[in-house]
Amino acid sequence: MSTPDTLTTLPAQVSPPEFALSALPPHAILGAEVLALPVLPGEGADGVLLGPGADQVAEELGTDLLALLEMCSATGKAGEVTSLPVPLGGEHNKALRWVLLVGVGQQRPLDLRRAGAALARATRDRASVATSIPAVAGADGLEAFVVGAMLGSFGFHWRAGPPEHVPVGRIVLAGLPDADDRNAELRRAVAVGGAGWRARMLATVPSNLKNPHWLAEQARELAGECALDVAVWDEEQLAEQGFGGIAAVGQASATPPRLIRLDYTPDKATRKTPTVVLVGKGITFDTGGLSIKPGEAMVNMKRDMTGGAVVIAVMGALREVGCPVRVVGLVAAAENAVSGNALRPGDVVRHYGGRTSEVTNTDAEGRLVLADALAYAVDKIDPAVLVDVATLTGAMKVALGQNVGGFFANHDGLAAAVSEAGEAAGEPLWRFPLADVYEDKLRSSVADADNAPGGPGAVTAALFLQHFVGDLPWAHLDIASVGDAPADLHEWTTGPTGFGARVLLRWLGDDPLEALA
Numbered sequence: 022m023s024t025p026d027t028l029t030t031l032p033a034q035v036s037p038p039e040f041a042l043s044a045l046p047p048h049a050i051l052g053a054e055v056l057a058l059p060v061l062p063g064e065g066a067d068g069v070l071l072g073p074g075a076d077q078v079a080e081e082l083g084t085d086l087l088a089l090l091e092m093c094s095a096t097g098k099a100g101e102v103t104s105l106p107v108p109l110g111g112e113h114n115k116a117l118r119w120v121l122l123v124g125v126g127q128q129r130p131l132d133l134r135r136a137g138a139a140l141a142r143a144t145r146d147r148a149s150v151a152t153s154i155p156a157v158a159g160a161d162g163l164e165a166f167v168v169g170a171m172l173g174s175f176g177f178h179w180r181a182g183p184p185e186h187v188p189v190g191r192i193v194l195a196g197l198p199d200a201d202d203r204n205a206e207l208r209r210a211v212a213v214g215g216a217g218w219r220a221r222m223l224a225t226v227p228s229n230l231k232n233p234h235w236l237a238e239q240a241r242e243l244a245g246e247c248a249l250d251v252a253v254w255d256e257e258q259l260a261e262q263g264f265g266g267i268a269a270v271g272q273a274s275a276t277p278p279r280l281i282r283l284d285y286t287p288d289k290a291t292r293k294t295p296t297v298v299l300v301g302k303g304i305t306f307d308t309g310g311l312s313i314k315p316g317e318a319m320v321n322m323k324r325d326m327t328g329g330a331v332v333i334a335v336m337g338a339l340r341e342v343g344c345p346v347r348v349v350g351l352v353a354a355a356e357n358a359v360s361g362n363a364l365r366p367g368d369v370v371r372h373y374g375g376r377t378s379e380v381t382n383t384d385a386e387g388r389l390v391l392a393d394a395l396a397y398a399v400d401k402i403d404p405a406v407l408v409d410v411a412t413l414t415g416a417m418k419v420a421l422g423q424n425v426g427g428f429f430a431n432h433d434g435l436a437a438a439v440s441e442a443g444e445a446a447g448e449p450l451w452r453f454p455l456a457d458v459y460e461d462k463l464r465s466s467v468a469d470a471d472n473a474p475g476g477p478g479a480v481t482a483a484l485f486l487q488h489f490v491g492d493l494p495w496a497h498l499d500i501a502s503v504g505d506a507p508a509d510l511h512e513w514t515t516g517p518t519g520f521g522a523r524v525l526l527r528w529l530g531d532d533p534l535e536a537l538a
Contacts, residue, residue, distance in 0.1 A: 251281070
């Protein structure tokens, strides 16, 4: 019996908007269906202010835009949108149909990101937009606006017909007098937004298509596009080379596990160029194994490989953000399934390097696969720093809700750098303690550690992983709290978030090892 194509191939997907830079004011961009102008909060009782390009648009349309804003009680709050229909078009641009007045708040990157996302939602299904919003942005504002517009546009469909909505086709960033000098800045912004988009897409793909082999093929394709080296371990190689955690978690599935390695080398690298290793959890579906999850808890488990998706997406964007160090991305990919060959509670797993774990809960599988990849990185790569990212513990969601991610670090400088990167990139993280007072909970009577020692769950999971990183500076991003967005909010769209891609690119695009000095 053959497998239907719909189970093996991904349909044509919606694409993010294209972007262009222009020194012309918005009203002079011919063919734009929508003009979007920035609205700034006024001071005291002064109401609101309109940004660059507004006077020309008001004159061309013969409309008092400030009166419109006053009538609509606009405040200039970031992301607030006031709409003016233009059914007959403009005097010089007959394609014009809407003018949007978009609040930009205090013009911080946070505000510009939210303005971009609001614009994206307000212009779905349109062909083109010209906007002067980035003209009021500071140094990081253009990137924030572009990232917000891209990620606020995200969509995925697998319907028989066309998608319900598509992103606006083209966004012209208008009114920038130095437009010709900002192409590199725009490329970086698109790369960062594109990494978030790719991570979401990979996490959203359903698991009747997505499995470890498929994920490895996505990595191979990316490597070809982005000049990366790639290697993939199959199930036989994993068993032969001692990757006992990955092999054990994936042994019950009809689709065997994989370990994926991607290598990025900067253009001016020398033998002295240091290496950073990123490790991602790639559980392409998590039933919980024999310690099976309740049905409602399984519904979104196609995204339990978000950490792996983030690592793959980040690797593809490193060259555009100018990452100055070597980076190795490792994705430990497996499907945690149920069969007669499933990993059992009470089994003992021998990890890469020899450390053993007693499996008391097969639903604590993520740390088993991450442990192998971390130990391999220490043994074979010897990096300057290690960072792993995973939707690891439900305890993190209990602690933080769904708008903030958690992380642990064994180095204060690294912790500060990760936290600052998260704040700057719009993916906030809260540091948790590696409290060794709970180390005794890891004890097993038959192995080096118990894989599920109980609460505090996020802390004990991090302590479990810490044994596999040696003395290296290490950060562990537990993004289970933010792996899914329950509803559209600013640049977040309902469903898998790809949280972590922007944090890592912000950190890696600067000098990631400066904090370790």
